[in-house]
Amino acid sequence: xxxxxxxxxxxxxxxxxxxxxxxxxxxxxxxxxxxxxxxxxxxxxxxxxxxxxxxxxxxxxxxxxxxxxxxxxxxxxxxxxxxxxxxxxxxxxxxxxxxxxxxxxxxxxxxxxxxxxxxxxxxxxxxxxxxxxxxxxxxxxxxxxxxxxxxxxxxxxxxxxxxxxxxxxxxxxxxxxxxxxxxxxxxxxxxxxxxxxxxxxxxxxxxxxxxxxxxxxxxxxxxxxxxxxxxxxxxxxxxxxxxxxxxxxxxxxxxxxxxxxxxxxxxxxxxxxxxxxxxxxxxxxxxxxxxxxxxxxxxxxxxxxxxxxxxxxxxxxxxxxxxxxxxxxxxxxxxxxxxxxxxxxxxxxxxxxxxxxxxxxxxxxxxxxxxxxxxxxxxxxxxxxxxxxxxxxxxxxxxxxxxxxxxxxxxxxxxxxxxxxxxxxxxxxxxxxxxxxxxxxxxxxxxxxxxxxxxxxxxxxxxxxxxxxxxxxxxxxxxxxxxxxxxxxxxxxxxxxxxxxxxxxxxxxxxxxxxxxxxxxxxxxxxxxxxxxxxxxxxxxxxxxxxxxxxxxxxxxxxxxxxxxxxxxxxxxxxxxxxxxxxxxxxxxxxxxxxxxxxxxxxxxxxxxxxxxxxxxxxxxxxxxxxxxxxxxxxxxxxxxxx
Amino acid sequence: xxxxxxxxxxxxxxxxxxxxxxxxxxxxxxxxxxxxxxxxxxxxxxxxxxxxxxxxxxxxxxxxxxxxxxxxxxxxxxxxxxxxxxxxxxxxxxxxxxxxxxxxxxxxxxxxxxxxxxxxxxxxxxxxxxxxxxxxxxxxxxxxxxxxxxxxxxxxx
Numbered sequence: 001x002x003x004x005x006x007x008x009x010x011x012x013x014x015x016x017x018x019x020x021x022x023x024x025x026x027x028x029x030x031x032x033x034x035x036x037x038x039x040x041x042x043x044x045x046x047x048x049x050x051x052x053x054x055x056x057x058x059x060x061x062x063x064x065x066x067x068x069x070x071x072x073x074x075x076x077x078x079x080x081x082x083x084x085x086x087x088x089x090x091x092x093x094x095x096x097x098x099x100x101x102x103x104x105x106x107x108x109x110x111x112x113x114x115x116x117x118x119x120x121x122x123x124x125x126x127x128x129x130x131x132x133x134x135x136x137x138x139x140x141x142x143x144x145x146x147x148x149x150x151x152x153x154x155x156x157x158x159x160x161x162x163x164x165x166x167x168x169x170x171x172x173x174x175x176x177x178x179x180x181x182x183x184x185x186x187x188x189x190x191x192x193x194x195x196x197x198x199x200x201x202x203x204x205x206x207x208x209x210x211x212x213x214x215x216x217x218x219x220x221x222x223x224x225x226x227x228x229x230x231x232x233x234x235x236x237x238x239x240x241x242x243x244x245x246x247x248x249x250x251x252x253x254x255x256x257x258x259x260x261x262x263x264x265x266x267x268x269x270x271x272x273x274x275x276x277x278x279x280x281x282x283x284x285x286x287x288x289x290x291x292x293x294x295x296x297x298x299x300x301x302x303x304x305x306x307x308x309x310x311x312x313x314x315x316x317x318x319x320x321x322x323x324x325x326x327x328x329x330x331x332x333x334x335x336x337x338x339x340x341x342x343x344x345x346x347x348x349x350x351x352x353x354x355x356x357x358x359x360x361x362x363x364x365x366x367x368x369x370x371x372x373x374x375x376x377x378x379x380x381x382x383x384x385x386x387x388x389x390x391x392x393x394x395x396x397x398x399x400x401x402x403x404x405x406x407x408x409x410x411x412x413x414x415x416x417x418x419x420x421x422x423x424x425x426x427x428x429x430x431x432x433x434x435x436x437x438x439x440x441x442x443x444x445x446x447x448x449x450x451x452x453x454x455x456x457x458x459x460x461x462x463x464x465x466x467x468x469x470x471x472x473x474x475x476x477x478x479x480x481x482x483x484x485x486x487x488x489x490x491x492x493x494x495x496x497x498x499x500x501x502x503x504x505x506x507x508x509x510x511x512x513x514x515x516x517x518x519x520x521x522x523x524x525x526x527x528x529x530x531x532x533x534x535x536x537x538x539x540x541x542x543x544x545x546x547x548x549x550x551x552x553x554x555x556x557x558x559x560x561x562x563x564x565x566x567x568x569x570x571x572x573x574x575x576x577x578x579x580x581x582x583x584x585x586x587x588x589x590x591x592x593x594x595x596x597x598x599x600x601x602x603x604x605x606x607x608x609x610x611x612x613x614x615x616x617x618x619x620x621x622x623x624x625x626x627x628x629x630x631x632x633x634x635x636x637x638x639x640x641x642x643x
Numbered sequence: 644x645x646x647x648x649x650x651x652x653x654x655x656x657x658x659x660x661x662x663x664x665x666x667x668x669x670x671x672x673x674x675x676x677x678x679x680x681x682x683x684x685x686x687x688x689x690x691x692x693x694x695x696x697x698x699x700x701x702x703x704x705x706x707x708x709x710x711x712x713x714x715x716x717x718x719x720x721x722x723x724x725x726x727x728x729x730x731x732x733x734x735x736x737x738x739x740x741x742x743x744x745x746x747x748x749x750x751x752x753x754x755x756x757x758x759x760x761x762x763x764x765x766x767x768x769x770x771x772x773x774x775x776x777x778x779x780x781x782x783x784x785x786x787x788x789x790x791x792x793x794x795x796x797x798x799x800x
């Protein structure tokens with residue numbers, strides 16, 4: 001890889017970008033204005049539903065309706081045709097109001113680190129760091145190199161907690177022996193006589209043995225994943241103090257001193273992920289290929305266009321300076337650079353372009369549109385600090401105005417906004433991180449090598465011999481590939497952590513042991529943005545402040561992107577889109593036997609992360625199932641008038 | 644006899660935060676052999692911590708779950724250690740690892756994965772006021788000595 005993506009061409013936004021990357025607003029009386037398209041849900045037209053049923057008695061409403069214990073998040077409504085085994089209509093509902101944007105207004109900006117961390121019970125640390133990045137930009141403070149390395153280690157370790165959790169505790173059970181036996185017994189039969197191709201690495205003789213290992217509570221892979229989450233947490237608290245809400249992340253670095261023995265303690269734990277990462281990648285390779293061989297249609301479970309967005313993460317300790325004007329340079333210097341992929345092509349690797357293209361829409365969300373369909377001429381920030389145009393719907397211009405109400409598939413049905421980049425629905429996750437990294441040049445090639453079509457990862461030996469593991473950009477993008485990429489992301493993450501650890505030790509040898517830079521909270525107007533990542537992808541915090549307090553604080557999370565409802569033009573969000581395209585491959589004879597495993601695999605492949613219980617209604621009964629979603633993606637409880 | 648007293652719950656939720664309050668305040672009055680801890684973290688982590696330690700003879704857990712009783716009702720009982728079916732346990736584990744802090748989750752997840760002593764006692768207080776805040780309602784404030792007595796009684800050999 002030798003070149004970065006050209007400055008982007010926005011096809012939908014009224015922005016021209018010159019070869020230097022500078023954007024200008026196209027001429028026009030009202031360039032940001034748009035017309036909305038009215039939705040016509042099947043259920044809102046009873047005669048249509050009846051007509052479909054008359055033609056085909058197996059058209060059903062299938063509702064995934066959450067009952068959550070604390071901060072439940074996702075519900076899913078769909079209409080399916082069990083005869084043709086197609087999903088006809090979908091609506092993703094975020095049933096919570098997060099409200100951090102309102103809590104943070106008027107507060108000391110430093111509070112954002114500790115308060116925003118509580119947005120998520122799984123990966124709070126990433127919010128803390130993203131807040132610190134936004135504050136550093138606003139304050140004009142740059143951490144010393146070892147402080148940046150320490151933050152990179154925290155991020156890596158947090159992912160090493162998160163990835164096994166997703167792969168074996170949340171998504172994994174859908175591929176376990178009990179689930180496969182119950183939904184596709186013919187696959188269980190096949191698995192028992194299918195040798196596992198990667199036995200030399202993971203030691204399981206057949207695919208059926210892997211599935212048995214993935215069985216909740218009793219499976220060896222399930223138990224091992226639980227143990228590895230502990231290994232990661234132990235490593236995290238050496239720097240972070242506690243988890244998931246670290247106490248040592250501050251603007252300008254970290255507040256804990258670290259020395260060689262701390263690094264060795266981390267290394268002891270990191271080293272376990274060399275073998276574990278190899279094993280997990282091999283397991284998911286075998287699982288994915290088994291399903292594809294059994295039925296190629298599994299490639300289409302959860303498929304959607306290859307439209308992905310990535311903020312980039314893991315700062316180069318000598319490139320990052322916290323200044324917006326230089327963010328394209330320090331962004332590209334990250335171990336995982338920023339980028340946007342549209343239809344499989346990397347259209348930009350510029351952090352300012354990633355930021356410039358952002359919008360959040362609320363036509364189908366429980367919020368007031370603060371822009372009046374883009375007609376408002378009163379945007380506080382028509383341009384970013386470099387003069388690039390910003391939409392009235394950009395997070396820096398956003399005003400969170402809750403508007404609770406009843407659920408209507410035609411009107412408003414979710415507490416998630418509809419984020420778009422260049423007015424396109426984007427997904428994000430470890431896969432976007434690896435995909436952009438595979439397509440981008442990178443100076444950090446001690447252990448990873450991007451080829452343009454794959455990521456080669458040179459894994460040091462542990463109990464297993466060292467070897468090169470390669471993740472390939474998939475031909476068809478869907479649920480199985482999301483999980484496979486997540487499995488390979490353990491190695492990607494571990495190697496970046498190892499690289500940072502070695503760099504940190506080298507800094508210590510040279511006496512560069514400072515981990516923080518002092519600062520003062522400015523009293524004049526400032527703005528900042530943190531572009532970082534969570535286990536499940538894209539994470540930004542946009543802030544403005546004046547008189548020493550926060551004026552506006554906007555959090556845009558991966559789950560907001562992916563749980564998005566339809567946009568003003570009626571285009572679905574990623575969950576909706578992926579489920580709509582999912583073939584129903586489950587083996588059932590009668591509608592009452594339908595368990596919805598393919599739909600659930602599609603949804604869970606995105607790793608929604610906060611527990612909620614979904615009830616699958618087929619017209620005459622309710623099957624309780626569990627879907628996990630991320631409370632950080634949504635925004636306070638409302639009266640849920642389910643229709 | 645080694646006894647672990649643990650408070651469970653979220654902070655800053657008024658009456659629902661009796662568990663963490665007791666964990667913060669009882670330690671200095673704990674007799675020899677009794678350890679007091681905040682157990683308001685995810686139960687998988689507690690399972691892992693407990694299985695690393697010398698076994699306790701008894702655990703006493705304090706929480707304020709809302710179960711529809713008369714506000715201020717104090718209930719002390721010995722947990723029967725009966726676990727739900729595997730699917731329900733898996734549901735509870737999923738909640739646990741994604742950050743849910745809850746008395747029932749704690750009992751079930753640690754019960755299923757291991758770590759509890761044979762003797763687990765629970766002291767529950769039915770909360771009154773709901774919402775955000777650092778203060779208890781007057782009702783619960785007035786009952787705190789009684790709650791504390793129920794805890795010590797449950798911890799006594």
